[in-house]
Amino acid sequence: MITAEHRLSEQGLSRRSRQSLASIAQDTLPPPVRFNSLRMPEEQLAKIQNKRLKEFYMHQNAMIDRFMEVDQVLDFLQREMDPRSYGTTLAPSHRSSSPSSAPSGMVTDEEEQIETNGASAENEPLIRPQLRSKNTPKWIVQLAINLSFVVNIVMFVTKLFLAFYSGSMSILASAFESFLDVLSNAIIYFTIRIIRKKDHYAYPVGKSRMEPLGIIVFAVIITTSFSQVLITSIERLTDPSKASEELDLSPLALALLISNIVLKGILWIWCLTIRGSSSVQALAQDHGNDVVFNIASTIFPVIAVSAGAPWLDPVGAILLSIYIIQEWMVVLLENIRRLTGQAASVDDVKQLTYMAYRFSTKIEAVDTVRAYYIGDRLLVEVDIVLPPECPLQEAHDIGEALQNALEMMENVERAFVHLDYTAEHEIEHRRVVEGVGFGH
Structure with missing residues (x-):
């Protein structure tokens, strides 16, 4: 029992x-x-x-x-x-x-x-507890992660060889993308290891912000790398002598490119079937993006060779580079905003307010609900009004219980509940916020 x-x-x-x-x-x-x-x-x-x-x-x-x-x-x-x-x-x-x-x-x-216990139909709760779906065995999850890492290394080496052998800028851009897949896996691996090493004295609220920080580092590396590919491709396209250089795309090179697409496609479908691991689901999304990217990076040099128009290859590399830079700049800016305390969405605040509203019949009013990001999840501040005659012990227990319930929400990192007996007062912390960065 x-x-x-x-x-x-x-x-x-x-x-x-x-x-x-x-x-x-x-x-x-x-x-x-x-x-x-x-x-x-x-x-x-x-x-x-x-x-x-x-x-x-x-x-x-x-x-x-x-x-x-x-x-x-x-x-x-x-x-x-x-x-x-x-x-x-x-x-x-x-x-x-x-x-x-x-x-x-x-x-x-x-x-x-x-x-x-014989719960009757009229006493049936609004929502019954959700049951666990059958998760994939851990050894399969670990195998998918390790195999994805090995495949990314093999694909990077293969594409790098083909890029230098054929002189294709599109394949070189794809090789950079595979290298950055390897780098991202390494960053995630070491970031998770750092987060798991808890030190409640040096990091009293944990190291969860290491993850978005790792994403920012990776986004900077990937945008810098593809900016260099973009510059090199533009130089080749604007230089008449280089733009007319013929590409050497042999049947073996073409077969290797197609095999990379097929291999990534198999990994994509396999990872989609694995349940119970957010890391594997992220890998599945990455494999799906790689399939599209590899197809595009293969089509441009093939068309350039078939049509006798070598200038199409740097054009393809430029388009692919712009796409990758734009995508990762969005990720970069989003994580920067979240690390610097961006406000939660209106929908987040509505959900948190609903929790405070429903939590106890003793709560007379929900005065303030403030939420902002401290990484991937939210820090929540809730001000509730209790009756003036409410005993201290009862008031404390209600505030502590609401705090614990809020921290059970999937998008909440930490919650603080402030108790008051009236809503007639100035906004808390306003003086401190207005003084930040401007002295006293």
């Missing part, structure tokens, strides 16, 4: 905090509506021709998913279970006909216990 202590112990909370969280969760406000009934079904959504109308309903469905995620977290807590023990994704299953339905044939100990 699984006890409440075991269910919530994975959060690292003290026994008193776990008991307080489970107890306060019984006093939440009921959901204002059954959000699942308000969703636009996918088949109806596909029939909408008006682009703006379709985007409206897609956004509405996304917000319904966010609100249902909050409902699901609170439903787990009312059952004295840890939401994160069911995987990282808490998004509700909106494909089912009923919000209380669950996949058949997969029953956990908690589900069995709930059924045994």
Whole structure:
């Protein structure tokens, strides 16, 4: 039998905090509506021709998913279970006909216990706990990661040889792209190792920001490298003597290029079938991008040789370089904004406000909800108003429980809850924020 202590112990909370969280969760406000009934079904959504109308309903469905995620977290807590023990994704299953339905044939100990306790239909919660999907064995996940790394090295060496042998700038751009795949894998590997080495004295809130920092380093390297390819390609295109140089693309070189595309395609499809690893899913996306990139970098030199127009090859390299630079500049700027404290989206704030609104009947008002990025996830500050006569112990327990519940949200890194007895006051920290960078 699984006890409440075991269910919530994975959060690292003290026994008193776990008991307080489970107890306060019984006093939440009921959901204002059954959000699942308000969703636009996918088949109806596909029939909408008006682009703006379709985007409206897609956004509405996304917000319904966010609100249902909050409902699901609170439903787990009312059952004295840890939401994160069911995987990282808490998004509700909106494909089912009923919000209380669950996949058949997969029953956990908690589900069995709930059924045994004889929950009646009228007491049925709005959302039942999501069940784990069957994950791929760890050795297959590790094999996919290692094999992808080896293939990237082999493809880089192959393309580098073909680029110097044929003189193709498009193949050289593709070789750079393969090299940067190897480099990105190495950066991710070492970044994860650094993050896992915890030091609560030197890094009291962890090292999670090392990951976006690693992405920034990689983005700078990749944009710099492709800028050099772009400059070299423009020089070749504008130099008449170099632009007319014939490419030497032998059948063997062509076969190697095609084999690279096929190999990447196989890895792409294989990684898509692997479940339970975000790293492998990221690799699958990378392999899919590589397939498109390799096809483009092969077509340009082939057309240049077939049509007797060698100038097409540097044109292809220029287009590929501009595409890669533009894509990674977007990634670079996004991560810089997040590391420098960019505000959360309006949808994020709505979701967090809904959590604070529903959390306890003791909360008289939600005064302020402030959220901003500290890396990939959010730092959240919530000000709630409690009755002036609320005992200190009860007020503390409500604030601490709300903080713990907010930190269970998938997009929240840390949360701080400020308790007040009135909403009539100045905005907190405004003086400090306005003084930053300008002295005192």
